[in-house]
Amino acid sequence: MPALAYAHGRYLPVSDAAVSVEDRGFQFADGIYEVIAFLNGRFLDWDKHLWRLRRGLAALHIEGLAADRALSAIAGRLVHRSRFADGLLYIQVTRGAGKRDHGFPAGIEPTLVMTVRRFDIRQRLPQLDTGVAAISLPDQRWDRCDLKTTGLLPAVLAKQEARLAGAFEAVFVKDGHVTEGGSTNIYMVDSAGAIVTHPISARILPGIARDTLLGLAREAQMTVVERPFTLEEARAAPELFLTSTTAPILPIVRLDSAPIGSGSPGPISARLGALVWAEVRRQTGWSG
Numbered sequence: 518m519p520a521l522a523y524a525h526g527r528y529l530p531v532s533d534a535a536v537s538v539e540d541r542g543f544q545f546a547d548g549i550y551e552v553i554a555f556l557n558g559r560f561l562d563w564d565k566h567l568w569r570l571r572r573g574l575a576a577l578h579i580e581g582l583a584a585d586r587a588l589s590a591i592a593g594r595l596v597h598r599s600r601f602a603d604g605l606l607y608i609q610v611t612r613g614a615g616k617r618d619h620g621f622p623a624g625i626e627p628t629l630v631m632t633v634r635r636f637d638i639r640q641r642l643p644q645l646d647t648g649v650a651a652i653s654l655p656d657q658r659w660d661r662c663d664l665k666t667t668g669l670l671p672a673v674l675a676k677q678e679a680r681l682a683g684a685f686e687a688v689f690v691k692d693g694h695v696t697e698g699g700s701t702n703i704y705m706v707d708s709a710g711a712i713v714t715h716p717i718s719a720r721i722l723p724g725i726a727r728d729t730l731l732g733l734a735r736e737a738q739m740t741v742v743e744r745p746f747t748l749e750e751a752r753a754a755p756e757l758f759l760t761s762t763t764a765p766i767l768p769i770v771r772l773d774s775a776p777i778g779s780g781s782p783g784p785i786s787a788r789l790g791a792l793v794w795a796e797v798r799r800q801t802g803w804s805g
């Protein structure tokens with residue numbers, strides 16, 4: 518079964534789905550998106566993703582999207598029709614299609630597109646044991662990184678640079694501080710064993726996996742400190758790791774080709790890995 522889409526009220530193969538060239542998503546990246554994992558046919562953190570989608574739409578003054586119940590029904594149908602057990606749901610909402618004009622055209626309806634594709638999250642389990650490499654790059658994004666907009670060009674360029682360097686992720690640095698990754702949140706462990714990550718602000722996306730991880734860490738009485746940390750601190754840290762919907766937790770064992778700590782995943786990442794994956798299984802009944 519190929520990847521499946523929902524567009525203009527129809528369910529169809531992704532290759533047959535289309536939006537207008539006048540869509541403001543295409544013209545201006547005037548839209549918000551979400552990526553939601555499903556395992557065993559069940560969505561992970563559905564309510565949190567929907568909350569973030571609504572928050573982004575409100576910030577962009579995009580009005581008139583179908584109600585949560587309708588979105589949930591479309592998403593459920595899409596996954597069901599795809600017959601994928603494990604995969605990713607992509608939701609994109611743009612301001613709609615209209616005559617090209619920077620200001621909002623009157624009377625247009627938002628465009629809603631959803632797609633599902635197969636994604637085997639099992640591949641992250643061996644990576645949890647080996648860790649991944651990252652490179653640091655200047656954070657060249659705008660001042661509203663808390664919004665998950667489709668305007669991703671700085672991340673696109675940074676991720677490509679990471680790929681060319683043989684790295685999994687690009688770690689963004691702004692004013693000497695690590696903000697987040699190209700498509701992940703970033704954490705270090707300090708010398709006292711505390712988990713340190715950039716606080717929620719306009720400089721980072723409030724990651725759903727971040728929220729889950731910090732909640733689990735606090736429940737387990739681990740120390741969490743939400744403060745900016747410098748690239749130098751990151752280089753000297755015993756452990757670094759990242760989180761995202763597609764990588765619930767992965768240790769970073771090399772940064773700019775230099776080893777982090779011993780160069781192997783450390784005990785805090787391992788402990789968090791056990792907690793995070795237990796939560797994934799609890800929510801979805803996944804047994805992979």
Ligand SMILES: Cc1ncc(COP(=O)(O)O)c(C=O)c1O
Pocket residue numbers: 552697698699700701702721722723724725726727760761762763
């Ligand atoms: C810039 C950025 N930060 C963090 C994340 C992680 O967010 P989440 O855990 O909600 O997937 C993403 C996800 O795509 C992202 O694009």
